[in-house]
Amino acid sequence: MVTESQPDAATIIYTHTDEAPLLATYSLLPIVEAYAAKAGISIETRDISLAGRILAQFNDRLPADQQVDDALAELGAMATTPEANIVKLPNISASVPQLKAAVAELQEQGFALPDYPEHPQTDEEKDVRARYDRVKGSAVNPVLREGNSDRRAPGAVKNYAKAHPHRMGAWSPESRTNVATMGAGDFFSNEKSVVLPSDDSLTIRLTTPEGTTVLKDGIPVLAGEVVDATFMSVSALHTFIREQIQRAKDEGVLFSAHLKATMMKVSDPIIFGHIVEAFFPDVFAQYGDQIRAAGLSSNDGLGALLSATDNLPDGEAIRAAVEDVLDNGPALAMVDSDKGITNLHVPSDVIIDASMPAMIRGGGHMWGMDGGEHDTLAVIPDSSYAGVYQTVIDDCRTHGALDPATMGTVPNVGLMAKKAEEYGSHDKTFEIPASGTVEVVDGAGEVLISHEVETGDIWRACQTQDVAIRDWVKLAVTRARATGVPTVFWLDAHRAHDANLIAKVEQYLGDHDTDGLDLRIMAPAEACAFSLERIRQGLDTISVTGNVLRDYNTDLFPILEVGTSAKMLSIVPLMNGGGLFETGAGGSAPKHVQQLLEQNYLRWDSLGEFFALAASLEHLSGVAGNRRAQVLAETLDRATGSFLEHDRSPSRRLGGIDNRGSHFYLALYWAQELAAQSQDAALAAAFGPLAEKLVAAESTIVDELAAVQGSPADVGGYYRPDDAKASAVMRPSATFNEALASL
Numbered sequence: 001m002v003t004e005s006q007p008d009a010a011t012i013i014y015t016h017t018d019e020a021p022l023l024a025t026y027s028l029l030p031i032v033e034a035y036a037a038k039a040g041i042s043i044e045t046r047d048i049s050l051a052g053r054i055l056a057q058f059n060d061r062l063p064a065d066q067q068v069d070d071a072l073a074e075l076g077a078m079a080t081t082p083e084a085n086i087v088k089l090p091n092i093s094a095s096v097p098q099l100k101a102a103v104a105e106l107q108e109q110g111f112a113l114p115d116y117p118e119h120p121q122t123d124e125e126k127d128v129r130a131r132y133d134r135v136k137g138s139a140v141n142p143v144l145r146e147g148n149s150d151r152r153a154p155g156a157v158k159n160y161a162k163a164h165p166h167r168m169g170a171w172s173p174e175s176r177t178n179v180a181t182m183g184a185g186d187f188f189s190n191e192k193s194v195v196l197p198s199d200d201s202l203t204i205r206l207t208t209p210e211g212t213t214v215l216k217d218g219i220p221v222l223a224g225e226v227v228d229a230t231f232m233s234v235s236a237l238h239t240f241i242r243e244q245i246q247r248a249k250d251e252g253v254l255f256s257a258h259l260k261a262t263m264m265k266v267s268d269p270i271i272f273g274h275i276v277e278a279f280f281p282d283v284f285a286q287y288g289d290q291i292r293a294a295g296l297s298s299n300d301g302l303g304a305l306l307s308a309t310d311n312l313p314d315g316e317a318i319r320a321a322v323e324d325v326l327d328n329g330p331a332l333a334m335v336d337s338d339k340g341i342t343n344l345h346v347p348s349d350v351i352i353d354a355s356m357p358a359m360i361r362g363g364g365h366m367w368g369m370d371g372g373e374h375d376t377l378a379v380i381p382d383s384s385y386a387g388v389y390q391t392v393i394d395d396c397r398t399h400g401a402l403d404p405a406t407m408g409t410v411p412n413v414g415l416m417a418k419k420a421e422e423y424g425s426h427d428k429t430f431e432i433p434a435s436g437t438v439e440v441v442d443g444a445g446e447v448l449i450s451h452e453v454e455t456g457d458i459w460r461a462c463q464t465q466d467v468a469i470r471d472w473v474k475l476a477v478t479r480a481r482a483t484g485v486p487t488v489f490w491l492d493a494h495r496a497h498d499a500n501l502i503a504k505v506e507q508y509l510g511d512h513d514t515d516g517l518d519l520r521i522m523a524p525a526e527a528c529a530f531s532l533e534r535i536r537q538g539l540d541t542i543s544v545t546g547n548v549l550r551d552y553n554t555d556l557f558p559i560l561e562v563g564t565s566a567k568m569l570s571i572v573p574l575m576n577g578g579g580l581f582e583t584g585a586g587g588s589a590p591k592h593v594q595q596l597l598e599q600n601y602l603r604w605d606s607l608g609e610f611f612a613l614a615a616s617l618e619h620l621s622g623v624a625g626n627r628r629a630q631v632l633a634e635t636l637d638r639a640t641g642s643f644l645e646h647d648r649s650p651s652r653r654l655g656g657i658d659n660r661g662s663h664f665y666l667a668l669y670w671a672q673e674l675a676a677q678s679q680d681a682a683l684a685a686a687f688g689p690l691a692e693k694l695v696a697a698e699s700t701i702v703d704e705l706a707a708v709q710g711s712p713a714d715v716g717g718y719y720r721p722d723d724a725k726a727s728a729v730m731r732p733s734a735t736f737n738e739a740l741a742s743l
């Protein structure tokens with residue numbers, strides 16, 4: 001079901017997502033709704049959680065009372081309209097193990113969903129699999145991102161970090177931490193790129209000695225669009241992984257793999273599976289057939305395999321063989337050494353954008369099986385962007401850890417509109433079934449790109465629309481002008497796709513007044529070195545990047561500068577005039593949910609939501625001519641400033657204020673700012689009494705919030721919490737709830 005509702009201009013859509021941000025929403029949203037109502041703004045929610053998205057795929061199989069709207073489709077359509085005003089919280093981009101867990105929970109809650117078919121055979125199984133594949137991985141963000149990305153640290157956040165620098169692990173000049181990357185036979189090396197002269201329709205076909213099969217046809221392209229294709233050679237990958245396993249052993253460092261199995265949902269789980277098999281070669285040589293026959297896939301990780309061993313004929317032997325490698329092979333980096341969860345357990349546990357910066361912030365260490373920190377060999381198979389991390393590592397080894405008290409900032413302008421580049425490649429990525437030639441052919445039958453491939457190679461094509469590139473260049477110039485900061489396009493003239501982009505950047509810069517701006521184009525590793533040299537001098541440098549480096553840089557620099565990307569301002573000016581306001585760059589923090597369930601303590605920091613909301617209110621005031629929205633936006637910004645000054649972010653451990661307490665303080669400061677402003681007397685009159693009440697009840701409310709900490713909490717579901725239970729857990733202060741209700 002798709003409901004086509006057009007929001008009126010006084011509506012903000014707030015997304016209902018997953019895990020920690022969803023839990024935080026149960027506490028924050030009632031505050032936002034109450035305050036916005038006073039300005040005539042209605043806040044509507046749309047459920048784009050993993051559970052909601054799964055259910056929406058199966059409406060034809062579910063009874064009427066269990067059917068849900070396809071809110072993602074609705075918001076995707078809305079994002080192309082000028083009225084769109086969407087606050088988007090992070091959501092789960094599900095790996096297969098997460099998807100299966102969510103399906104199991106929904107089945108338990110009484111939804112008659114089919115199991116996820118790992119090896120679909122019948123037409124029905126293939127249909128079910130296709131539906132789950134639509135939900136899998138990064139299925140939300142590319143749909144909503146009808147614009148390019150502007151992510152930066154707000155001044156207040158940067159100043160707070162300088163005054164209260166977070167802990168950074170020390171870097172030793174003797175550190176043996178490094179990045180290992182292929183450099184040959186990989187996506188970078190095999191890339192070919194063309195610019196389409198006119199609107200067309202492309203076909204991708206594979207020709208083998210047995211004949212020609214169409215892998216995909218009817219791919220619409222527009223004049224000026226950049227189309228790339230490339231592949232990773234599976235034999236080169238295997239050789240590379242075997243060498244790195246040996247290297248890690250020889251150098252006495254941990255072996256770790258860093259991929260983006262969520263966003264690169266087709267290619268990267270396959271690469272992950274190859275790494276798992278290469279790490280446990282004897283296990284798969286001896287028991288591979290049995291493992292596959294049981295419907296298991298190495299792509300789902302070691303965790304899925306181990307948890308299924310009870311049902312395998314040789315389960316015990318498989319477990320023993322795995323243990324043997326873990327005990328005697330090179331040391332594997334751990335996700336959770338207490339629980340024995342390795343880097344190869346779950347494809348979505350180590351996600352490169354967050355995992356590499358966290359390692360660098362920690363002095364180049366990851367956790368070993370002994371629970372101690374160790375140097376590590378970070379294996380990043382494709383070499384397109386791996387050099388960026390090696391550059392940061394080399395810089396820290398030479399100059400020591402970066403200093404958050406003095407360092408400059410690297411904001412990002414990212415190309416992502418219209419499913420640009422690699423992150424839009426899923427429907428054009430193939431694990432090659434038989435050796436032959438893959439060709440991209442235009443409507444006239446002319447071959448545009450051709451690759452010789454072998455069985456198992458991972459081939460993919462990407463598209464980047466010309467309108468998206470133009471808009472991205474414009475956004476870069478706008479940010480350069482607004483800040484006066486040197487602005488660097490991270491593009492490598494030696495890479496086929498980037499060479500085409502450089503030509504377009506040079507052309508489109510001509511459409512703008514760039515007088516006096518410092519605009520440069522540098523290859524990623526070089527641009528990174530340049531930015532680092534400046535950052536150490538306290539100087540700022542804007543990075544203008546493609547979609548993948550957008551993702552990487554907007555965790556890398558924030559995590560080093562301000563400790564977490566959750567505190568970033570992350571806005572997407574939609575190309576048709578609407579606004580998408582994302583919260584920070586951070587994800588949905590599964591570890592935080594664990595802590596809430598065990599200790600009734602949520603350490604999620606909603607600063608990203610506060611910034612997104614203020615930007616959304618400001619946008620709304622401009623579009624709807626709603627003066628009160630502007631007052632709400634300005635007062636919220638000042639309240640967030642007080643929030644930072646008074647250090648009201650959740651602390652990490654039990655006993656301090658957590659997410660709920662931080663929301664109380666935001667409500668208090670915001671009410672005070674609204675009461676004190678003189679632009680709108682009615683708003684001041686409405687919020688004056690509330691501000692007084694909240695001040696008077698501060699210690700009661702803080703006590704009520706603290707009283708619940710320490711024992712387990714029940715929210716009625718992990719992927720689909722029970723609204724009443726979650727709301728009760730997240731709103732435990734009767735005094736605060738009453739004060740809010742009195743507004």
Ligand SMILES: NC(=O)C1=CN([C@@H]2O[C@H](COP(=O)(O)OP(=O)(O)OC[C@H]3O[C@@H](n4cnc5c(N)ncnc54)[C@H](OP(=O)(O)O)[C@@H]3O)[C@@H](O)[C@H]2O)C=CC1
Nearest residue numbers: 090091092093262351354566585586587588589591604605
């Ligand atoms: N925009 C989106 O929708 C995004 C979604 N994701 C999804 O999120 C999930 C987890 O991804 P992962 O790579 O682990 O990244 P996360 O950002 O969720 O987690 C990494 C760590 O960052 C810290 N963190 C993140 N956000 C906050 C916050 N608001 N307040 C305090 N600390 C925060 C936490 O560290 P600590 O332990 O120190 O508290 C957390 O454990 C995946 O399902 C992924 O697909 C990921 C990125 C973006």
Ligand SMILES: O=C(O)CCC(=O)C(=O)O
Nearest residue numbers: 093138141262263551585
């Ligand atoms: O869509 C996703 O899977 C994650 C998005 C992400 O990491 C980001 O936008 O920074």
Ligand SMILES: [Mg+2]
Nearest residue numbers: 353551555585
């Ligand atoms: Mg990211």
